[in-house]
Amino acid sequence: MSTTATPSADSQLRLFARFLREEGLPVTAQRAAVAETLFSSEGHWSVEDLENALRERGEKLGKATIYRTLDLLVKSRLVEELDFGEGFKRYEHRLTRRMGHAHLVCQACGKVEEFQIDEMPAIEARIAREAGFRPTRTRLQIRGLCSTCREKGVTLPQQGLLCPIEVA
Numbered sequence: 001m002s003t004t005a006t007p008s009a010d011s012q013l014r015l016f017a018r019f020l021r022e023e024g025l026p027v028t029a030q031r032a033a034v035a036e037t038l039f040s041s042e043g044h045w046s047v048e049d050l051e052n053a054l055r056e057r058g059e060k061l062g063k064a065t066i067y068r069t070l071d072l073l074v075k076s077r078l079v080e081e082l083d084f085g086e087g088f089k090r091y092e093h094r095l096t097r098r099m100g101h102a103h104l105v106c107q108a109c110g111k112v113e114e115f116q117i118d119e120m121p122a123i124e125a126r127i128a129r130e131a132g133f134r135p136t137r138t139r140l141q142i143r144g145l146c147s148t149c150r151e152k153g154v155t156l157p158q159q160g161l162l163c164p165i166e167v168a
């Protein structure tokens, strides 16, 4: 995972510091280190990824501290929590994200590809209007087999019930 600093990583860090102060929480060096590491690179970070990246920077932080800081980052809405069905959460900052950012998750190799649905905001607005619903969060995820796995001939086991007509 690359750690090239994004130009606005600093501004995100300042926003997080402001959030912490508003919550009456101190901006500790540890909290800042977790946030800075996450904001400094695009990607879908697991707690383990973060722990390793922090260690490379010479910061030795326990998982509990990282988890607690991530909870605060999610609460601040600067970071989004993701679940790709791996049994643990991943985290992604919302720095350069446009609306309609979605994920293709390969169930065989675990690769996550991103794609953009430019029509998504319009679709969302229409659905909200028709249902009288005020959306706060939309996350589209498509699970299946990536092109590399498909080329290799990987198949996924059948899950769930078969249609009775198919069984007959």
Ligand SMILES: [Zn+2]
Binding pocket: 106, 107, 108, 109, 110, 111, 145, 146, 147, 148, 149, 150
């Ligand atoms: Zn794959």
Ligand SMILES: [Zn+2]
Binding pocket: 043, 044, 092, 102, 103, 114
């Ligand atoms: Zn993503």
